[in-house]
Amino acid sequence: MPVDVNALCVTFLLFLNQQGVYENLDTCPPVRVIDVSSLQELACGGSDCPAKAFYNLDDKTIYLSNELDLENAVHKSILLHELVHYAQDVTGKWIHHDVSECRSYLMRELAAFKVQERYLLDNNIQHPVGRQLLMYRC
């Protein structure tokens, strides 16, 4: 049975609200599953990039690669990560005006990875997803 991404998003929305990091959100953004080449086109302008998911500021939609296995908790948590970006956007935490754009970006990612790791730890999964940040460059 395919995973209902909208139901999954609502579950994550409740989890995110419980964390108390952002103002409580009532609704999930649209979540669309698309093929990996369309996703890479959207996230990184076409070239072969490692993106598996993307929150698009322009249409306020979360895009997930159809290569993600949404029965798998680590893959699933990527939707939560993108949901954090949505929360950052709609609660005015996207840009930190006191720092450079690059630092704003890294702070957004750090916050998203923290929530993602919290969820995984709550499910007894030790998977330091935030380590990817070490490879992020501005």
Ligand SMILES: [Zn+2]
């Ligand atoms: Zn991110």
